Amino acid sequence: MNNLSRGLNWVEISKEALSNNVKQFRRIIGENVLLCPCVKANAYGHGLLECSKTFIEAGANWLAVNSLYEAEALRAGGVVAPIYILGYVEMSELVRAVELECRLVAYNREMIEALGAIGKPAKIHIKVETGNNRQGVFVKDLIEFVEFVKSFGNIEIEGLTTHFANVEDTTDHSYAELQLAKFNEGIKKLESIGVDVPIKHCANSAAAILFPKTHFQLVRVGIASYGMWPSNETYLSYLKEVGDGFKLMPALTWKTKIAQIKTIPAGEYIGYGCTYKTGHETKLAILPVGYYDGYDRGINGGHVLICGKRAPVRGRVCMNIIMVEVTDIPEAKLEDEVILIGCSGDEEISAEQFGKWAGTINYEVTTRINERVPRIFV
Ligand SMILES: Cc1ncc(COP(=O)(O)O)c(C=O)c1O
Incomplete structure (x- = not known):
């Protein structure tokens, strides 16, 4: 990398802090939940590759990135841990994502058709629209979407996911509860047709810290992995509702x-x-x-x-x-x-x-x- 600011200003990252934060999460999620730090956006500005390696060494299981390019940088840097791509992958790049064994978020038929045409084993995580209104399949359309995916023999539905819109900006978590209820409704719908998706996940940092019922099989924790609280509201909610010595170290x-x-x-x-x-x-x-x-x-x-x-x-x-x-x-x-x-x-x-x-x-x-x-x- 071309460090045009070398010597003038620089960022120091404490590996001890990163490891501490992984261990704090492990303590609250237990051994059976996959810990997936979000390392998108250059690991929240902390440095993609080094942070990823430090997280994995400290006991994290998966890594979440936003783009294929971040996934490529991780693979090129020797990272073999499962990588989940949270963001959009262009149709023309799907082959590459499959080759790199990335898990892909899925919410539209065009992508499923393109993955089907590739013919190689592909793992997807279906995103359920529960109220954030970004990516996602509506709960009412979920069964149809899953049936469509199942018509392609090479695509495995490994994950079912959603993302909270309003868990950190407030101490009133009623909207998050509503989203969780919709997510659970989606899970039940799929169970009713005999589909039990192995890895269900919805928790970001705030949800993982505040609500154990959001842990399911994996947590996607970003900001807190770097030792920062998602917000003052999250910290206050934590003190009021949990308060059991969860100690983050800014890295x-x-x-x-x-x-x-x-x-x-x-x-x-x-x-x-x-x-x-x-x-x-x-x-x-x-x-x-x-x-x-x-x-x-x-x-x-x-x-x-x-x-x-x-x-x-x-x-x-x-x-x-x-x-x-x-x-x-x-x-x-x-x-x-x-x-x-x-x-x-x-x-x-x-x-x-x-x-x-x-x-x-x-x-x-x-x-x-x-x-x-x-x-x-x-
Ligand atoms: C889909 C998704 N999951 C998880 C996260 C991690 O959120 P946080 O940094 O609040 O833990 C983000 C962050 O933007 C996200 O977009």
Whole structure:
């Protein structure tokens, strides 16, 4: 990979944290449920291949990706664990997906016909539409769809799946209950025609943490595998309804170093658009990271950590540079390490905190750290 930001800013990933998170899930799902971390979107920005290998070594069973290209990268990197592709695979690429022994999400007849025509053994997981209204077959159409699939001898219905729309955004889980009821209805319908799909799955991180009844035979856990809670609401629900010592460890630390220290007088503007004017003589640290790297230009009121202390971002985030005030950190000097996300001393800047400053969520914060920023596994 071409690391165009090498040396300027980088991401450190703690393997210990990734392994801890796998073990936390294993404890709550037990030995008989398959643990399938979601490693799509460059493992939520943490680094696809290394994270996948670490998860498997720590005891995960399957891996979920979004695209065939991610699956290819895993196979090329020596990963032999079962891979489930959650997203769309183009008709012309289905042969390749079958060759790589990927499990495919299925919800339309065109795809089934194309898989049938390939003639080689193919494993699919039928997605049931229970209320997210993305991919999925309606419960009323499920039997017909399954009969259609069964007319192709080479296609195995290995899985039946659905995805929750509103399990992490709220402490009111009635919509999730409704979706689960629809999923169970689908399962019963298929049982009524003698079809018992071996691997049923619906749980994302929040559902897996909060509701054991969603575990079925496999859980697809994304965000929490990296040590982040899906939301504050999930954390609150967990404290209220479960609260049995489920301890996640955030795996990602994003770092840079000071490229320049300078002192500017009172009454000076900082950065593009002259959005910040100094009210007093100000010591600034210039940092070689910007929105190209994924440091959101919308950041408002953000901080970084220098020498274990908070330094506020001043002026607009530029493409490759940010300016932070270090007037109250007199010891800050050239090439000192800077924490953009992570811990330093007693201070922490979490991806959740960063997301609040940027008007978004932890999922987006870490997945948007440019793939070219080096990931260093420690
Ligand atoms: C189909 C599907 N399953 C599981 C997940 C994992 O969700 P989470 O990261 O909340 O655990 C996702 C994430 O977007 C998803 O799209």
